[in-house]
Amino acid sequence: MLVGAIYIGLVSxxxxxxxxxxxxxxxxxxxxxxLQPGNAEYRYRLGTSLVDSSPQSALxxxxxxVTLNPHKARYWLGLAAVYQNIGNIGEQEAxxxxxxxxxxxxxxxxxxxxxxxxxxxxxxxxxxEFHVVLENDLSLAHAALQLCLRxxxxxxxxxxxxxxxxxxxxxxxxxxxxxxxxxADAAQVWDQLAKLRQPLxxxxxxxxxxxxxxxxxxxxxxxxxxxxSSLCGLSAYQPSSENLVVNGDFSLEVLNGGFDWLYxxxxxVTLSLDPTQFHTGHRSLSIVFDGRGVEDAGIWQLIPVGSNxxxxxxxxxxxxxxxxxxxxxxxxxxxxxxxxxxxxxELKDADFxxxxxxxxxxxxxxxxxxxxxxxxxxxxxxxxRIWIDGVRLIPKRQ
Numbered sequence: 001m002l003v004g005a006i007y008i009g010l011v012s013x014x015x016x017x018x019x020x021x022x023x024x025x026x027x028x029x030x031x032x033x034x035l036q037p038g039n040a041e042y043r044y045r046l047g048t049s050l051v052d053s054s055p056q057s058a059l060x061x062x063x064x065x066v067t068l069n070p071h072k073a074r075y076w077l078g079l080a081a082v083y084q085n086i087g088n089i090g091e092q093e094a095x096x097x098x099x100x101x102x103x104x105x106x107x108x109x110x111x112x113x114x115x116x117x118x119x120x121x122x123x124x125x126x127x128x129e130f131h132v133v134l135e136n137d138l139s140l141a142h143a144a145l146q147l148c149l150r151x152x153x154x155x156x157x158x159x160x161x162x163x164x165x166x167x168x169x170x171x172x173x174x175x176x177x178x179x180x181x182x183x184a185d186a187a188q189v190w191d192q193l194a195k196l197r198q199p200l201x202x203x204x205x206x207x208x209x210x211x212x213x214x215x216x217x218x219x220x221x222x223x224x225x226x227x228x229s230s231l232c233g234l235s236a237y238q239p240s241s242e243n244l245v246v247n248g249d250f251s252l253e254v255l256n257g258g259f260d261w262l263y264x265x266x267x268x269v270t271l272s273l274d275p276t277q278f279h280t281g282h283r284s285l286s287i288v289f290d291g292r293g294v295e296d297a298g299i300w301q302l303i304p305v306g307s308n309x310x311x312x313x314x315x316x317x318x319x320x321x322x323x324x325x326x327x328x329x330x331x332x333x334x335x336x337x338x339x340x341x342x343x344x345x346e347l348k349d350a351d352f353x354x355x356x357x358x359x360x361x362x363x364x365x366x367x368x369x370x371x372x373x374x375x376x377x378x379x380x381x382x383x384x385r386i387w388i389d390g391v392r393l394i395p396k397r398q
Contacts, residue, residue, distance in 0.1 A: 039068070040064075040065045040066075040068035040069035040072065040075065041065075041069075043061050043062070043064040043065035043068060044061070044062065044065040044072075044074070044075050044078060046058075046061040047059075047060075047061030047062040047065060047078055047079075047082070048078060051078075051081070051082060051085070055082055055085050055086055056086075058078075058082050059079070059082045059083075059086070062075065062078045062079035062082055063079065065078070065079075066079055066095075066098070070098065070102065071102050072102060072103075073099040073100075073102040073103035073106060073109045074099075074109075076095045076096070076098045076099035076102060077095075077096075077099050077108075077109065077112055079095040080092045080095035080096045080099065080112070080116070083095055084116075089120070092116065093116065093120070096112065096113045096116055097113075099112070099113065100113055100129070104132070105132060105135075105136060106136070107132065107133045107136040107137035107140060108137075110129040110130070110132035110133045110136075111129070111133050111137075111140060111144075113125075113129045114126045114127075114129035114130045114133065114144075114147075115147075117129065118147065118151060123151050123152060126147075126151065127148060127151075127152060127157075127158075127161050127162050128161075130144045130147065130148050130162055131161065131162045131163075131164065134162065134163065134164055134166070134169050135164040135166070138166075138168055138169070138172075141168070141169050141172040142172050142175070142176070145158075145169075145172055145173050145176055146176065148162055149176065155173075155177070155182075155185040155188055155189060156188065158173070159188070159189065159192050163192075165196050165198070167193060167196065167198055167199075167200055167201070167204075170189055170192070170193040170196075171193075171201075171204045173189055174186055174189050174190070174193075174204075174208060177189065178208070178211050181215070183212075183215055183217060183220075186208075186211075187217075187220050190208065190220075190224060190227075194227045194231060197230070197231070198231075199231065199232070199233075200228075200231045200232055202228070202232045202234075202255070202257065203257075205224065205228055205231075205232060205258070206255075206257035206258055208224060209221055209224055209225065209257070209258050209259075212224065213302060213335075213368065216336060216367070216368075218304050218367045218368050221304065222304050225238070225258055225259050226238065228258065234255075234258070236252055237252065237255065237258070237259070237260050239259065239303070239304075241394070241395065242394065243392050243393065243394060244303050244304075244305070244311075244393040244394065244395075245301060245303065245371065245391045245392055245393050246259050246260045246261070246301065247260050247261060248280075248315075248390065248391040248392055249278075249279075249280045249281030249284075249389055249390055249391075250273055250281060250283055250284055250285050250389065251281040251282060251283065254273070259301070259302055259303070259304070260301070261299055261300070261301050262299070262300055262301065262302070263298055263299040263300075264298045265298065266294075266296075266297075266298040267291065268289065268290055268291025268292070268293070268294050269287065269288065269289055269290075269291075269294060269297055269298050270286075270287070270288040270290070271285065271286070271287055271297070271298060271299055272285075272286045272288075273285060273286070274286040274387060277318065277387045277389075278389055279316045279353045279389040279390050280316070280389055280390035281389065281390075284318075284387040284388060284389035285299070285387065285388050285389070286385060286386075286387050287299070287328070287373065287385065287386050287387075287388070288384075288385045289322075289324075289328070289375075289382045289383055289384055289385070290383050291381065291382070291383075292379070292380070292381045292382075293378060293379055294375050294378065294382050295374060295375055295378030296372060296373070296374050296375070297328060297372070297373035297374070297375070299372075299373060300370055300371060300372040300373075301370070301371045302335060302368055302369070302370055303368070303369045303370070303371060303393060304367065304368055304369075305362055305366060305367065305368070305369050306362065306366075306367070307362055307363065307364050307365060307366050307367060308361065308362060308363070308364055309361065309362050309395065310359060310360070310361045310362075310395070310396035311359065311360060311361075311362070311393055311394065311395055311396055312357065312358075312359050312393070312394050312395075312396045312397075313330070313332060313342055313344075313357045313358055313359070313360070313392070313393050314355055314356070314357035314390070314391075314392045315330055315344070315355070315356055315357065315388055315389070315390055315391040315392065316353045316354065316355050316356075316388070316389050316390040317347045317350060317353070317354060317356065317386055317387060317388045317389075318350055318351065318352065318353055318354070318386065318387045319347060319348045319349065319350050319351070319384065319385065319386045319387075320351070320384055320385045320386070321383070321384045321385070322347075322348040322349070322382070322383070322384035322385075322386065323381075323382065323383045323384055324380055324381050324382035324383060324384075325377060325380045326346065326375060326376050326377050326380070326382070327346035327347055327348035327375065327382075328346070328347045328348075328373050328374065328375045328382075328386060329343050329344045329345070329346055329347060329373070329374055329375070329376065330342070330343070330344040330347070330356065330371065330372070330373060330391075331343050331344075331371075331372050331373075331374045332360065332369055332370070332371050332372075332393075333369065333370055333372075334362075334363065334366050334368070334369065334370075335368040335369060335370045336365075336367075336368065337363075337365070339363060339366070341360040341361075341362065341369070342358045342359075342360045343374075343376075344356040344357065344358065347373075347386045347388070348384075348386070353389070355390075359396055371391070371393070373388070
């Protein structure tokens, strides 16, 4: 009976202490500490309750907590925060070092330590802790990278010391660099990312390609597209000397990105892949016009080329009941200065597969073409359907 009574008393004491420790008022937490003074968690909670009203008392509670259990990083972080409030930088750093030792991989511990080291001008230690943050918490990646770039603007240093082998972190850094138009640094990041040989999200690669094309960085855009062959599984979407047009027979799914076909939905044009009509592959692109003011079919492709170079273009089409003044045409022009190099015959009056094409020579500054299906004149109504297939562009043979 005596042993049972002692056991019940101990359990009741623990229950009461646990109950009081969960309350929000200071008196309850103090009561929990009195009931179980050897409980490190209660000491920590008491310190947290005293931080604003009595930093010195909080300091004593946190010290007791880390003495009772030195393996809890948050106890050391609480102690470090109090040292910061009272201006004891040396003890704050010691507490942070103990927190890191207690839990070296927890991102919030590393985040607190990194920011402390930044304030103290200890860049190397800060970057070490930011590496831990980036390795374990992607939600902090953008903020961490911004701080890293502020204290260490060298992208090469970040790639060597801070960035973990994680594609999402690389893309977060790319986002920051592209927003600042630091194109050369972004290229360095991409090169290192490609060397990881890890699968990449196609959407993010397309975003980078759009930036490069907008900045007229066509050589880098070509390299990135070549890298997608293995990194994104897009080997079938690579141009060749036999055809610079990607997916020219529409046998592959249209990616709407990179150097495959791009498209946008227009209210008076319907685009679809038609497996019942084809010439060179097993399906064709169907374009249905039905309305006024149609100038463009809403599908195009960007094609990197050389300057002062000659090319041969060809494609096949069929048409059905095209009505209206003028018809759609293939048009090839310089993406950046809009110089038109080729406009095919009208794609109409053909109930069988008919070939159109031509040759042209690019200008001295041309490096990117855009191939479109356009309609001239654009303002009058047009109705009907065309199918296109076997779209091909090759260097002209001498």
